[in-house]
Amino acid sequence: MARPKNLRELSERDREILKAVILCYVMDAEPVGSRSVAKRSDLGLSPATIRNVMADLEEAGLLVQPHTSAGRVPTPAAYHLFIESMMRREGVPPRIRRYIEENLRAVPGDPGDLMEAASHLLSELTHQVGIVVTPVMGDTVLKQIELVPLSGRRVLAVVVSASGFVDNKVLETDQEVPRDTLTWISNYLNEHFAGLTLREIRDRLLAAMAEERAQVDRLLGLTLELAQKGFQGGDDPRVLLDGASTLLAHPELADIDRVRRLFDLFTNQAQLVKLLSQCIEGDGVRVTIGEESDLTSPFDFSLVSTSYRAGGETRGTLGIFGPSRMEYQKVVPLVHYLGETLSRALGEVYGQEH
Secondary structure, eight states: OOOOSSGGGSOHHHHHHHHHHHHHHHHHOSOBOHHHHHHHSOOOOOHHHHHHHHHHHHHTTSEEOSSTTSOBEEOHHHHHHIIIIISOOOOOOHHHHHHHHHHHHTSOSOHHHHHHHHHHHHHHHHTSEEEEEOOOGGGSBEEEEEEEEOSTTEEEEEEEETTSOEEEEEEEOSSOOOHHHHHHHHHHHHHHHTTSBHHHHHHHHHHHHHTTGGGTOHHHHHHHHHHHHHHSOOOSOOEEEEOGGGGGGSGGGOSHHHHHHHHHHHHOHHHHHHHHHTTOOSSSOEEEEGGGSTTTGGGTEEEEEEEEEOSTTOEEEEEEEEESSSOHHHHHHHHHHHHHHHHHHHHHHHTOOO
């Protein structure tokens, strides 16, 4: 049997058997044999007939046999065919929609809290890892900065982006700065830099300091120093994870070494962001399976992801990360709906269209 280029090259019988194998494997997490398909489907075919078709599907690259005497399991190509053309197109049930909306409405209105709630909902409703990638602060537009004195020579910089995201940073100064001076500096920065991206602000501050404008006036010099410290960094998004412990219930993680490597990944934000960036380009719901990325390949996992809008052009990403043997017919519409609902919630908080 030649490798099919798309599902239309498979017969109706081929499609039904492939679908039955996928559903059996998702349910049991065990390689699927022809007898299981015959017993648990209403195809009316003998195990021998089913076995022959499964051998053809293996030759086509849609099934693989882990062991000589074992049944077969779906390949990433089989999962993609299932997602694109075979699974039932179901929306998110009304009960789940209400639950999602009620939970997001219950959040006080802080964007960070909304994203945390979204990652929790993704995990709770799928028993997989919920992932939310925050926007890159350096690409967001400054709405306001407030400098607040702390004890000693420490100052708290609260940076609010136009899309509502808040970044808090504790700064160390050379000397204790009075509250009224910090208020003046905050007003100066808001007047001169609001509406620019944080990256543009940093570039202007660095240029100003290079020209030694700080020598002209002590207060302006202190302003540039605090602003440069307050706006530095922030070019890497953060990854919010929820439900990592739920993975321990999956048979795919019976191997303790795999568990260790997975949790090492979860604690390395820089590496996780880098690997996620390979998977989350493009609009709509994207499904990345197994060897299709360096993130999913080591664990035979899948990432089902979509983008969300957080005001203007600023975007983040949310999704589900877990074993490739997942219920895509439920996960795909759920990820899509949560992306839309989070966008809407963020838009309502800050009066911006999504």
